[in-house]
Amino acid sequence: MSEIKGKVLKHDQQTRMMHWVHLICFIILGLTGIAFYWDINIISNIFGGPANASLVHRWTGVLFLTGPTIYILLNFERFSRFIDTISTFTKNDIAWLKTMGGYVPFIKVEHAPPQDKYNAGQKILGGLIIIGCLLIILTGFPMWLWRYTLPAAFLSMCYNIHFWTAIIMILLVGGHFFLAAIHPKSRVEFASMMMDGYVDAEITAHHNESWFNELQKVE
Amino acid sequence: MSTVIAEGVIHVTNDCKACDHCTSICPTGAISGMLGQKHHIDPRLCVNCGQCLINCPFGAISDASSVEMVRQALNDSTKIVVVQEAPAVRVALGEEFGLAPGTNVKNKMYAALRKLGFDRVYDTEFTADLTIMEEGTELIHRVFNALGVEGFESSGPLPQFTSCCPAWIKYAEDKYPHILPHISSAKSPQQMFGPVAKTYGAMKLNVDPEDMIVVSVMPCTAKKYECDRPEMIASGFKDVDYVITTRELAEMIKADGIDFLNLADEDADKFIGLSTGAATIFGATGGVMEAALRTAYEILSEEKLDKVEFEAVRGLAPVREATVEIPVKALGTKLPVHVCVVTGLKYVDSVIEDVLAGRSTYHFIEVMNCPGGCINGGGQPIRRDTY
Amino acid sequence: MSIFKEKEGFTRRQFLKGSAILAVTVVVTGVFAKFGVDIYKASDDYIAERVQGLYTLDESMAIRRSHNNPEIAQIYQEFLSPGGVNPVSEKAHHLLHTRYGKDIPALIEELEHHDEDHAA
Numbered sequence: 115m116s117e118i119k120g121k122v123l124k125h126d127q128q129t130r131m132m133h134w135v136h137l138i139c140f141i142i143l144g145l146t147g148i149a150f151y152w153d154i155n156i157i158s159n160i161f162g163g164p165a166n167a168s169l170v171h172r173w174t175g176v177l178f179l180t181g182p183t184i185y186i187l188l189n190f191e192r193f194s195r196f197i198d199t200i201s202t203f204t205k206n207d208i209a210w211l212k213t214m215g216g217y218v219p220f221i222k223v224e225h226a227p228p229q230d231k232y233n234a235g236q237k238i239l240g241g242l243i244i245i246g247c248l249l250i251i252l253t254g255f256p257m258w259l260w261r262y263t264l265p266a267a268f269l270s271m272c273y274n275i276h277f278w279t280a281i282i283m284i285l286l287v288g289g290h291f292f293l294a295a296i297h298p299k300s301r302v303e304f305a306s307m308m309m310d311g312y313v314d315a316e317i318t319a320h321h322n323e324s325w326f327n328e329l330q331k332v333e
Numbered sequence: 334m335s336t337v338i339a340e341g342v343i344h345v346t347n348d349c350k351a352c353d354h355c356t357s358i359c360p361t362g363a364i365s366g367m368l369g370q371k372h373h374i375d376p377r378l379c380v381n382c383g384q385c386l387i388n389c390p391f392g393a394i395s396d397a398s399s400v401e402m403v404r405q406a407l408n409d410s411t412k413i414v415v416v417q418e419a420p421a422v423r424v425a426l427g428e429e430f431g432l433a434p435g436t437n438v439k440n441k442m443y444a445a446l447r448k449l450g451f452d453r454v455y456d457t458e459f460t461a462d463l464t465i466m467e468e469g470t471e472l473i474h475r476v477f478n479a480l481g482v483e484g485f486e487s488s489g490p491l492p493q494f495t496s497c498c499p500a501w502i503k504y505a506e507d508k509y510p511h512i513l514p515h516i517s518s519a520k521s522p523q524q525m526f527g528p529v530a531k532t533y534g535a536m537k538l539n540v541d542p543e544d545m546i547v548v549s550v551m552p553c554t555a556k557k558y559e560c561d562r563p564e565m566i567a568s569g570f571k572d573v574d575y576v577i578t579t580r581e582l583a584e585m586i587k588a589d590g591i592d593f594l595n596l597a598d599e600d601a602d603k604f605i606g607l608s609t610g611a612a613t614i615f616g617a618t619g620g621v622m623e624a625a626l627r628t629a630y631e632i633l634s635e636e637k638l639d640k641v642e643f644e645a646v647r648g649l650a651p652v653r654e655a656t657v658e659i660p661v662k663a664l665g666t667k668l669p670v671h672v673c674v675v676t677g678l679k680y681v682d683s684v685i686e687d688v689l690a691g692r693s694t695y696h697f698i699e700v701m702n703c704p705g706g707c708i709n710g711g712g713q714p715i716r717r718d719t720y
Numbered sequence: 721m722s723i724f725k726e727k728e729g730f731t732r733r734q735f736l737k738g739s740a741i742l743a744v745t746v747v748v749t750g751v752f753a754k755f756g757v758d759i760y761k762a763s764d765d766y767i768a769e770r771v772q773g774l775y776t777l778d779e780s781m782a783i784r785r786s787h788n789n790p791e792i793a794q795i796y797q798e799f800l801s802p803g804g805v806n807p808v809s810e811k812a813h814h815l816l817h818t819r820y821g822k823d824i825p826a827l828i829e830e831l832e833h834h835d836e837d838h839a840a
């Protein structure tokens with residue numbers, strides 16, 4: 115592969131804002147939620163006691179829902195491309211999954227199969243996050259708004275789904291954070307989503323070969 | 334005046350998940366706590382009905398239990414332990430053994446109680462019939478008094494409220510002391526059974542009432558509180574010693590490994606065990622009313638009813654009213670009797686306000702704390718039906 | 721130094737997928753709501769079933785009026801109002817009636833001394 119100089123705009127400004135909002139909401143929701151479940155007063159006291167922590171949890175939940183919703187409505191094209199990307203699995207993705215993208219220490223990979231804008235792992239994560247958010251939102255709001263009218267059987271089911279989805283999501287997001295911010299092989303992407311949106315073109319050409327080949331050179 | 338028992342029967346345990354569901358269930362506002370905060374019951378306001386208990390999504394509310402004491406009494410050979418069971422128990426106990434709600438297991442229940450070691454198995458329905466005699470007569474006296482018939486001047490005012498539900502009684506005592514003269518002075522069937530068993534029953538059995546232990550099986554947690562009220566000592570002893578719930582009876586049957594579903598049918602014991610259909614329907618909202626109407630109609634009119642069902646007082650609406658024309662033989666006129674049935678303590682306030690303001694035209698008002706009546710009491714099997 | 725960007729716009733396939741995911745979200749929400757409504761409707765059915773259980777039992781009983789219960793007649797005749805069936809007799813009043821609220825302390829007082837009164 116020849117030398118590629120320059121930068122790739124991977125995430126535009128609105129995407130990055132949405133990601134920030136969602137992330138901060140998620141941390142607050144996760145912290146307060148875990149505090150409810152295990153009665154951790156140290157956490158709930160940060161938010162002014164359990165009753166206030168619950169208020170914070172619920173209104174942060176509103177933001178957690180509206181942030182992405184507004185983003186999707188304003189950026190439907192980008193959203194559609196994202197959905198297309200994460201829902202398309204090619205031979206290369208399967209091959210990538212078989213070697214776990216070379217992230218697992220004991221599987222040695224010479225040259226990982228060419229990947230899309232998101233590698234197969236990220237695609238799966240994206241799908242799971244969408245399903246998880248949907249479940250957690252669908253259960254969270256009834257637990258709040260219809261807690262008086264809903265029968266006990268339905269409420270306890272909501273609590274169970276809400277809690278277990280939250281736990282799974284926290285683990286997924288934890289892994290996501292590790293790969294994006296700490297793992298030496300992939301942490302170069304961190305700055306892209308969190309700061310200016312750009313990734314080095316050479317790295318992209320290497321990590322996301324299929325996608326890179328479709329990009330337009332603007333300057 | 335607030336009633337006497339300080340700590341109450343119903344408590345929120347540490348399992349509370351702060352979901353806040355119970356505050357909407359509680360008819361008295363006794364539960365405090367916001368979403369996210371562990372909840373707490375104020376025993377002064379709580380009427381011990383247990384509705385919060387059967388509706389808590391996380392089973393985080395518990396009731397004080399006397400099962401250990403009952404076990405001890407059953408093991409004590411110097412004691413003669415008798416048991417009464419409320420009407421509502423027999424159509425719900427089967428649910429704990431996989432039967433459909435509403436399945437009548439009365440005769441298996443008698444058999445199971447004997448197997449558990451109770452010396453005599455009677456029936457609260459007997460004293461439900463007795464309640465109709467006493468409370469119905471009291472109502473007739475109040476009506477005659479209101480009509481100016483001589484000889485009934487000492488009778489209380491109209492309308493008359495029923496007195497079977499201890500949750501309702503405590504609520505009235507706590508919140509509406511001025512309504513108390515309107516409540517029938519007749520005790521509830523459970524509390525009639527206690528003194529009857531320890532006097533008449535002891536006499537028939539030829540035992541010393543001191544050696545008698547009266548146990549109730551109730552669909553109700555408020556009955557646990559009722560039997561502990563300090564004035565319930567008419568027999569010279571504590572009238573009803575222990576109350577266990579339908580759930581607790583099922584637990585005892587299971588713990589003893591009794592094969593409930595395959596028990597042979599048995600009958601209740603003699604003298605204070607026989608009952609009528611009128612007593613059976615006490616367990617449903619409107620049942621006390623209907624049973625009273627059956628008896629009042631036939632006694633006042635001296636005629637036999639062709640149809641004993643009074644459909645107008647049946648149903649599950651929280652407040653129902655009806656008018657029944659009773660031809661009163663002694664007066665030679667037709668008396669339109671206006672009745673009202675309230676199920677769910679939440680709905681009683683406006684009915685009471687009307688009575689206190691003199692706007693009420695009712696003669697007789699039945700009040701049951703639990704939605705649907707005692708069949709949905711706080712001691713009944715907990716259901717989580719999803720389809 | 722060159723800058724690379726994605727092409728704007730979307731293909732038909734991308735548009736369909738984006739719309740489909742929104743549609744699926746709406747459908748899942750609807751199914752979940754329907755599920756909730758069904759549970760809500762079913763959750764109190766047992767009340768009517770237990771009530772019906774009592775009415776059915778009533779219909780199956782030989783005697784259906786309280787005043788026709790022979791043991792009731794017997795307890796009045798032998799014990800509560802000897803010689804007749806007279807509710808609210810003195811004995812019935814003592815055993816079967818109570819008082820409420822502020823009248824309770826006096827009632828307890830009376831009950832505690834009842835035996836002595838009768839002995840005297």
Ligand code: HEM
Pocket residue numbers: 140143144145146147148150151168169171172174175176178179250251254255257258273274276277280281283284350351368369370
């Ligand atoms: C999307 C909007 C959300 C809403 C409306 C919402 C609402 C709620 C409500 C009403 C409760 C009940 C407890 C209380 O408030 O005291 C709750 C509990 C909880 N939430 Fe959320 N929530 C949302 C999102 C999340 C997210 C994203 C997470 C995790 C990262 C989360 C984790 C939890 C946990 C762990 C509990 C405790 C569950 C339990 O006690 O079983 N929630 N949530």
Ligand code: SF4
Pocket residue numbers: 345348349350351352353354355356372388389390391392393394
């Ligand atoms: S319903 Fe149960 S879990 Fe929910 S707040 Fe009340 S006691 Fe706590």
Ligand code: SF4
Pocket residue numbers: 343358359360361362363364374378379380381382383384385386
């Ligand atoms: S037992 Fe009844 S009155 Fe007491 S807190 Fe529970 S629902 Fe309220």
Ligand code: SF4
Pocket residue numbers: 382497498499500501552553554555556701702703706707708709710711
């Ligand atoms: S309605 Fe029946 S079960 Fe409910 S509190 Fe009153 S007596 Fe108890």
